[in-house]
Amino acid sequence: MDSKKYLEDLTHIKDMMRRSSRFLSLSGLSGILAGLYAMAGATIAYIFLFPPKGEYLTLHSWNFKLSVALLLVIALLSMLTAYLLTTKKARKNNEKIWDETTKRLLFHFLVPLITGGLYILIKLNSQHYGLTASLMLIFYGLALLNASKYTLGNVQYLGVAEIILGLVCAVFPGYGFWFWVVGFGVLHIVYGSLIYCREEAT
Template sequence: MESKDYIKDISDIKEMMTRSSRFISLSGLSGILAGVYALIGAGVAYWLVINSGREYLILNGRVFQLVMLDLILVAVLSILTAIFLTNRKAKKNGEKVWDSSSRRLVFNFLIPLVAGGLYILIILNQQKYGQSGALMLIFYGLALVNASKYSIGDIRYLGYIEIGLGLICAIYPGYGFWLWVVGFGIMHIIYGTMMYFKYERK
């Protein structure tokens, strides 16, 4: 009987240590909605380019500015949705949203993401925009892998897929738009659905 109690105590201690070192209140539903936002944003961008009478973007053109605004709106909506749903899930589980674990998660996620974003802006300013889609996928994937140490470990698998899609995009830049749709849209929906059913649905 005492042996079983010891095993249970060890299991409880291990769970407490895991919870204290990892932020596990990320919402799978926010991943699904981020994917939906990305698909809608991609549809809007596609419509803007097609109706401009060109098959490509001119960096100093009006359509390019609208597409950039479209991407920013997708990113902002995704972030706000993630904050709202993660905060709701954390409160439901009786957890703090902003603690040492979540700070480590955000910090390690932002390092590759900010570095990649700045690099993309630099090459866009140099009118070298053929690899921008590939770089978005690769740096986003690296950010997920880097942050996975401080959250649900399954995130790293999404990161690996994003990196792989980014490398394929670098080889076949002509398919950059569709690979972007797969990476930021479809994969987010698939990943978010898996996480929802694995961790959230009772």
């Protein structure tokens, strides 16, 4: 009996340590919705903003500015959705939404992401457009991989998948748009669905 209680106490302590070092309230539904936002934005861009075949969006063109605005709207919607759903889940699990673990998570996620964003802008300003989608996927994957040690462990698999997809995209830069759709749309929906199914099962 004492042995059983001892093992239960150890399990409880291990769970407390895991929760104190990792942010575990990420919502699977937010991943699904982020993927849907990305695919909706890609559809709008494909129909209304794409230049003729063989041409690129130039940095100072009106369509490029609209494309950047569309990307920002998608990013803001995704972040707002993630915040609302994650906050809801954290309250349900009696967990803090803002603590040292959350700060570490955001720091390790945002440093590669912001670095990548600035590098992409520098390349665009130099009129190097062909690898934009590839760089976005790679730096986003690196951000996920870097932050994965402070949240759900399987986030690293999404990060690795994004990096691999970005490298393949670099080999086929003419299909960057479609790689972007797969990386930010399809992979998010698949990953979010897996997390959501696990949430429903527990």
